[in-house]
Amino acid sequence: MPIYEYVCPKCDLRFELRRSFSEADEATLCPSCNSAARKLLSKFCATSKGSDGDLSSIAGMGSSCGTCSATDCSTCNLGH
Secondary structure, three states, X not given: OOEEEEXXXXXXXXXEXXXXXXXOOOOOEOOOOOOXXXXXXXXXXXXXXXXXXXXXXXXXXXXXXXXXXXXXXXXXXXXX
């Protein structure tokens, strides 16, 4: 089941929900203030570990995982 990211325009809370594809466009309420939330466009990345142990991005754009501005995960401290 996919994970969708949302933001609340009222309290600025960012949160994620696991929803089926059929529920993807249903209205979502903020768990903090109960206001209508807006679905965000999520970035993704797939990585591959080579025989030398180095990680490299095989899908996505720019940063390998969206947590920094690097283009590979070789110096990442998030365990990617």
